[in-house]
Amino acid sequence: MLLVEITINAVVNYVSAEGHALTHNWIPRIIDFDKPVLSIPSNHGGYAKMSFGSIVFNPLLFQNDWPPPVSCAIGIYYTDTTEAARETVFTGIAHLNKFDREQIVYSLYGPSYDEVITSTTAYNDTLNNVMDAILTAIPEITSVDTTYARAASPNVTYTVPDDILAIDLASDIAEFYSHLFYVSGSTAYLVDMLLDNGTDKTLTEFQYFAYPVYWYNVIAVVYASQYYQKSAYPYGNTMSVTAYHTTQVNIEAALLNILNIENAARITFDYPMIAGNFPNPGQRIDIPDTAHVANLSSYIRARRLTYDFINNSITIEGEGVISAG
Amino acid sequence: MKIIIDPTSTTDPYDNVTEITADSEDANFPIENTRDDFTTNLWKAASGVTVATITLVVSKGSAVEVLNTNATSVTVTVGTGGDYDPETGFEPETGFEFESGVAVTTVYSLPGTGGRLWADYTEITYPHIITIQLTAAATVCAGIVRAGNVEEFNDPMYNFGEDSLDYSIERELNNGADYFRKRNVVRQFDNLQMIETRANCFTFKHSIFDYVGPKPLAIRLVHNKITDDEFILFAKRTDSPKITFDCGASKGRLRFGLREVI
Numbered sequence: 086m087l088l089v090e091i092t093i094n095a096v097v098n099y100v101s102a103e104g105h106a107l108t109h110n111w112i113p114r115i116i117d118f119d120k121p122v123l124s125i126p127s128n129h130g131g132y133a134k135m136s137f138g139s140i141v142f143n144p145l146l147f148q149n150d151w152p153p154p155v156s157c158a159i160g161i162y163y164t165d166t167t168e169a170a171r172e173t174v175f176t177g178i179a180h181l182n183k184f185d186r187e188q189i190v191y192s193l194y195g196p197s198y199d200e201v202i203t204s205t206t207a208y209n210d211t212l213n214n215v216m217d218a219i220l221t222a223i224p225e226i227t228s229v230d231t232t233y234a235r236a237a238s239p240n241v242t243y244t245v246p247d248d249i250l251a252i253d254l255a256s257d258i259a260e261f262y263s264h265l266f267y268v269s270g271s272t273a274y275l276v277d278m279l280l281d282n283g284t285d286k287t288l289t290e291f292q293y294f295a296y297p298v299y300w301y302n303v304i305a306v307v308y309a310s311q312y313y314q315k316s317a318y319p320y321g322n323t324m325s326v327t328a329y330h331t332t333q334v335n336i337e338a339a340l341l342n343i344l345n346i347e348n349a350a351r352i353t354f355d356y357p358m359i360a361g362n363f364p365n366p367g368q369r370i371d372i373p374d375t376a377h378v379a380n381l382s383s384y385i386r387a388r389r390l391t392y393d394f395i396n397n398s399i400t401i402e403g404e405g406v407i408s409a410g
Numbered sequence: 411m412k413i414i415i416d417p418t419s420t421t422d423p424y425d426n427v428t429e430i431t432a433d434s435e436d437a438n439f440p441i442e443n444t445r446d447d448f449t450t451n452l453w454k455a456a457s458g459v460t461v462a463t464i465t466l467v468v469s470k471g472s473a474v475e476v477l478n479t480n481a482t483s484v485t486v487t488v489g490t491g492g493d494y495d496p497e498t499g500f501e502p503e504t505g506f507e508f509e510s511g512v513a514v515t516t517v518y519s520l521p522g523t524g525g526r527l528w529a530d531y532t533e534i535t536y537p538h539i540i541t542i543q544l545t546a547a548a549t550v551c552a553g554i555v556r557a558g559n560v561e562e563f564n565d566p567m568y569n570f571g572e573d574s575l576d577y578s579i580e581r582e583l584n585n586g587a588d589y590f591r592k593r594n595v596v597r598q599f600d601n602l603q604m605i606e607t608r609a610n611c612f613t614f615k616h617s618i619f620d621y622v623g624p625k626p627l628a629i630r631l632v633h634n635k636i637t638d639d640e641f642i643l644f645a646k647r648t649d650s651p652k653i654t655f656d657c658g659a660s661k662g663r664l665r666f667g668l669r670e671v672i
Contacts, residue, residue, distance in 0.1 A: 103593060110451065
């Protein structure tokens with residue numbers, strides 16, 4: 086159940102797509118809701134950020150507040166059972182995009198981090214420590230959890246050439262060292278792209294929809310200035326990245342990880358949106374698949390999650406391993 | 411076919427209820443919810459209250475409809491108010507008399523989920539009071555209440571159909587099994603036809619359905635030969651009714667469809 090609290094002229098309104106009589110009366114006033122997407126900036130890591138589109142309301146929601154206000158505080162939640170058990174999907178601002186006689190369209194804007202790391206700031210420390218230094222400079226982030234970061238945290242040697250947003254610098258450095266991070270509450274979670282984040286989840290064929298798609302990218306070579314790593318696929322694409330180290334061996338080690346992740350098998354599949362089916366980025370998910378000429382047994386680590394609250398499904402994409410089952 | 415509507419009313423929802431109260435109410439589910447156009451937007455009694463009474467003041471009328479209630483028993487009492495006993499030494503002026511206030515009470519049994527109640531009573535052409543006592547197994551609730559003037563027509567001719575609009579989600583799982591998530595199902599009635607006097611055809615089309623447009627109305631689709639609760643609806647027209655004058659000079663043929671609302 087999609088539940089939305091929208092504050093219209095200082096009054097909280099409880100609305101939903103279908104109408105749910107829970108503790109509050111979540112009246113049906115949502116016509117459509119773009120699928121939020123939690124994704125990282127590249128296949129090899131970075132800041133896992135939720136992006137939102139628009140939410141479309143029935144004009145009846147605003148019949149006593151006409152015309153609709155330009156901006157409203159909004160909270161979006163999901164629950165399978167009770168209002169008390171709801172999970173927060175999004176809190177932020179809904180800004181009026183457009184309206185006509187049939188629908189009111191609001192664009193959604195989440196929190197933004199505007200702290201800046203100034204030029205000439207120099208880093209020469211482990212990735213874990215550098216990420217901690219950068220991210221905790223953002224007041225909304227008070228700690229960095231490195232439980233699932235790489236055991237031997239790689240060294241970062243880098244001097245910031247120009248002023249840059251802290252969140253962007255953190256994302257770029259994590260990406261180069263094949264890590265992702267996401268923010269939950271006031272904690273940033275740093276996760277190695279080569280490791281599983283938390284407990285694995287194994288699905289049966291009763292638990293996901295037909296038909297998963299198995300696919301590949303092909304990268305021939307990854308460059309970082311004069312350094313590079315080549316794959317076994319010379320016909321593939323070329324990729325360039327920015328190095329966050331000055332030593333060849335460190336840079337080439339990072340490039341090799343990037344190359345392997347970029348060329349790994351990828352799987353995309355849908356499964357039902359129910360409690361327990363909201364994986365964290367990096368969580369490993371195993372799926373059997375007996376619908377082919379021979380059975381498959383595969384896994385991916387969740388990298389891109391698309392939430393369809395209207396049709397109650399989640400699309401998961403990630404890289405992993407495809408094996409005969 | 412009966413429809414609760416006062417074609418002379420200019421006030422939404424175009425019935426004759428002038429006041430509605432409930433003796434128990436959850437603040438998040440007020441009794442006013444029964445007066446909108448959404449059957450699933452509920453009035454609920456306070457948590458744990460399984461017997462509650464809705465009181466209506468109705469300017470005139472002969473029927474009341476309650477929809478989407480979890481009540482298993484409903485007692486409808488229709489009267490003109492309290493009894494008046496003049497104090498000693500007083501009596502009404504010549505030509506006036508005190509209203510007796512005698513109430514008529516009828517008890518109905520309902521299924522306990524998605525209950526539909528249509529209660530007819532002898533027409534009263536002046537303001538009167540209807541009390542609806544609902545008894546349920548859990549906190550009592552209801553989605554729609556309408557009462558007042560009834561516009562009556564012939565029942566639809568045989569050969570009309572009922573199907574459903576199912577909003578459930580259905581998908582194929584990877585092994586071919588079925589996944590579904592049950593959602594609301596609403597009924598649709600099509601091929602509805604009736605032969606009516608020309609005046610009734612105009613009332614039906616012009617004064618009722620063209621007047622309210624897609625607004626849902628309290629309807630008892632069939633009431634003469636069949637009294638099943640299944641024909642108690644809160645429905646909107648699917649398309650505007652069409653009159654065909656193919657039945658002689660004094661009559662016309664009405665064709666229309668209805669769809670329940672959520």
